[in-house]
Amino acid sequence: MSRKRKPLPKKAKRVFKGVIFEVWQWKQKMFDGSYQVFERLKRPDTCQVIPIVGDKILIQMQKQPDVVKAFPSLPGGRRDEGETPLKAAKRELLEETGYASNEWKLWRKQEPYSKLIWTVYTFIASNCRKIQKTKGDSGEKTKPKLITFNEFLELSDNPDFYEKELVGVLHRARYDKKFQKEFYKLLFG
Amino acid sequence: MSRKRKPLPKKAKRVFKGVIFEVWQWKQKMFDGSYQVFERLKRPDTCQVIPIVGDKILIQMQKQPDVVKAFPSLPGGRRDEGETPLKAAKRELLEETGYASNEWKLWRKQEPYSKLIWTVYTFIASNCRKIQKTKGDSGEKTKPKLITFNEFLELSDNPDFYEKELVGVLHRARYDKKFQKEFYKLLFG
Numbered sequence: 001m002s003r004k005r006k007p008l009p010k011k012a013k014r015v016f017k018g019v020i021f022e023v024w025q026w027k028q029k030m031f032d033g034s035y036q037v038f039e040r041l042k043r044p045d046t047c048q049v050i051p052i053v054g055d056k057i058l059i060q061m062q063k064q065p066d067v068v069k070a071f072p073s074l075p076g077g078r079r080d081e082g083e084t085p086l087k088a089a090k091r092e093l094l095e096e097t098g099y100a101s102n103e104w105k106l107w108r109k110q111e112p113y114s115k116l117i118w119t120v121y122t123f124i125a126s127n128c129r130k131i132q133k134t135k136g137d138s139g140e141k142t143k144p145k146l147i148t149f150n151e152f153l154e155l156s157d158n159p160d161f162y163e164k165e166l167v168g169v170l171h172r173a174r175y176d177k178k179f180q181k182e183f184y185k186l187l188f189g
Numbered sequence: 190m191s192r193k194r195k196p197l198p199k200k201a202k203r204v205f206k207g208v209i210f211e212v213w214q215w216k217q218k219m220f221d222g223s224y225q226v227f228e229r230l231k232r233p234d235t236c237q238v239i240p241i242v243g244d245k246i247l248i249q250m251q252k253q254p255d256v257v258k259a260f261p262s263l264p265g266g267r268r269d270e271g272e273t274p275l276k277a278a279k280r281e282l283l284e285e286t287g288y289a290s291n292e293w294k295l296w297r298k299q300e301p302y303s304k305l306i307w308t309v310y311t312f313i314a315s316n317c318r319k320i321q322k323t324k325g326d327s328g329e330k331t332k333p334k335l336i337t338f339n340e341f342l343e344l345s346d347n348p349d350f351y352e353k354e355l356v357g358v359l360h361r362a363r364y365d366k367k368f369q370k371e372f373y374k375l376l377f378g
Contacts, residue, residue: 112302
């Protein structure tokens with residue numbers, strides 16, 4: 001999903017480190033031999049999960065303190081340092097929903113924004129079952145919601161849907177019937 | 190295209206200002222009454238143009254010094270301070286391609302990434318005609334390319350296509366025939 005930027009040059013320097021974001025800069029040689037300061041951001045990777053529960057998909061209605069109203073989103077969150085994407089996905093699914101699965105596949109790996117070093121992993125977790133209660137988190141209020149395959153595809157039209165990186169593929173699954181069948185099979189086997 | 194985040198709180202402080210990006214932070218009261226430092230980025234808005242030339246769409250094959258190979262993109266660029274989005278779009282189209290138009294419409298206004306204060310305006314410029322030569326820029330090498338409506342829709346599958354914010358709607362136009370007709374009419378009248 002992303003054109004290939006060259007990796008951050010070795011001479012690049014971190015000029016800012018915040019809570020989520022880092023800013024890196026370097027002097028880039030231009031085509032005419034002149035130099036310009038180029039800037040790129042870095043943030044922790046994120047993992048999102050499509051949890052399959054029977055013939056439904058488990059999403060959440062989420063409230064956040066800096067967002068006006070509840071919005072639909074997939075379970076998921078930031079990958080901790082040293083954690084594999086799969087481990088982060090399992091942890092987030094369990095923490096947020098209380099559900100677990102033994103059947104995981106990595107479906108997509110995207111770098112949604114070209115000036116930002118940030119990878120989004122999308123996992124499909126089949127045959128999920130609830131194994132523990134959820135403990136609320138100070139910063140989020142979430143309510144689980146089981147939706148059908150068609151309702152999932154229709155999220156591509158919902159301006160509040162959190163996972164913007166998936167809008168393209170959900171649109172496609174909605175209108176390209178061949179791809180829709182493949183996608184259904186991928187999710188529900 | 191974006192769930193409504195509350196505007197940057199008045200107490201937010203700019204903690205970094207780079208070449209493109211600014212970083213802002215504030216103490217956010219959480220649902221349980223505790224506080225956390227929240228972080229948001231700001232960058233200049235960008236304008237992109239779909240230039241209609243006869244029955245074709247004018248895109249560019251663009252090379253950039255930090256990108257591995259040439260990639261397809263729409264004409265466009267950053268809005269200067271104090272410049273309206275439309276003025277920026279006209280300026281960028283002319284600078285990058287030498288083309289101009291008297292028939293402009295704003296088609297989309299998006300905020301593609303929720304942690305980033307950044308608006309992307311997409312304009313349609315009808316009946317474009319070439320009025321001047323282009324002067325190369327030190328940092329980009331672009332070649333104009335006229336493509337058909339179908340080729341334009343197929344860019345939604347091209348991992349190198351620059352305007353990721355348009356992938357969803359191009360996918361839809363490809364597979365939803367009713368929407369495809371409307372979109373064709375919007376572009377070619």
